[in-house]
Amino acid sequence: MIRFEQVSKAYSGGAQALQNVSFHLGKGEMAFLTGHSGAGKSTLLRLITLQERPSAGKVSINGHDISRLRSAQIPLVRRDIGIIFQDHRLLMDKTVFENVALPLIVVGFTAGEIRKRVQTALGWVGLSDKAHCYPIQLSGGEQQRVGIARAVVNKPPLLLADEPTGNLDPKLSMDILRLFEDLNSLGISVLVATHDLGLIARMRHHTFTLKQGRMLGDSLAGDDL
Numbered sequence: 001m002i003r004f005e006q007v008s009k010a011y012s013g014g015a016q017a018l019q020n021v022s023f024h025l026g027k028g029e030m031a032f033l034t035g036h037s038g039a040g041k042s043t044l045l046r047l048i049t050l051q052e053r054p055s056a057g058k059v060s061i062n063g064h065d066i067s068r069l070r071s072a073q074i075p076l077v078r079r080d081i082g083i084i085f086q087d088h089r090l091l092m093d094k095t096v097f098e099n100v101a102l103p104l105i106v107v108g109f110t111a112g113e114i115r116k117r118v119q120t121a122l123g124w125v126g127l128s129d130k131a132h133c134y135p136i137q138l139s140g141g142e143q144q145r146v147g148i149a150r151a152v153v154n155k156p157p158l159l160l161a162d163e164p165t166g167n168l169d170p171k172l173s174m175d176i177l178r179l180f181e182d183l184n185s186l187g188i189s190v191l192v193a194t195h196d197l198g199l200i201a202r203m204r205h206h207t208f209t210l211k212q213g214r215m216l217g218d219s220l221a222g223d224d225l
């Protein structure tokens with residue numbers, strides 16, 4: 001699903017964020033990406049979403065080399081990737097339903113299709129009864145789940161999450177990770193970037209570890225990181 005081959009990224013200011021990074025996340029797999037602050041996690045995710053381009057090496061998604069893609073093709077690749085942020089980035093003046101519907105409106109689905117898909121996505125995250133609430137009326141964990149429903153409403157083959165539990169307490173964080181596991185069992189490949197080694201250690205998934213821009217050998221969560 002995601003393959004990095006000898007990928008390096010130097011920012012124009014001179015910072016060498018990634019050096020010769022190679023790793024593979026298989027189709028239908030779920031894995032963690034970890035490392036200290038500044039290790040390069042966000043940079044790695046931004047290379048997948050094409051917000052940044054590699055300075056060297058090859059990035060492939062679903063067998064397609066995206067390192068040298070023309071700008072016009074970028075939206076097509078992004079459509080296949082659901083993205084979840086720490087600060088969920090919901091529109092506060094729109095209802096839960098409207099927030100989750102946004103990616104479908106952009107693509108041009110009919111009203112009936114949108115209703116069906118939004119209801120399905122809200123069902124996945126356990127918020128079917130909150131469709132007409134505004135984000136302000138929801139708890140932090142519920143808001144994060146709305147962000148997750150929005151990311152998966154298009155049924156993307158790949159889900160990326162950047163510190164998705166950063167603002168949540170341990171119990172809610174675990175609930176969110178269990179939700180990712182449920183989505184993974186529907187066939188969605190999942191890559192979760194997180195600092196939270198305690199959380200990772202409680203789950204058995206591959207863990208890719210970055211240290212100062214280099215990828216250490218990957219390990220199973222719970223092994224000595």
Ligand SMILES: Nc1ncnc2c1ncn2[C@@H]1O[C@H](COP(=O)(O)OP(=O)(O)OP(=O)(O)O)[C@@H](O)[C@H]1O
Pocket residue numbers: 011012013014015016017035036037038039040041042043044
């Ligand atoms: N737009 C940018 N321009 C210049 N340097 C950058 C840019 N973004 C990141 N960097 C640098 O690249 C390195 C990796 O940063 P990155 O944000 O990828 O790390 P991270 O592991 O996600 O950190 P954190 O966990 O704190 O978010 C850091 O040294 C950072 O200062």
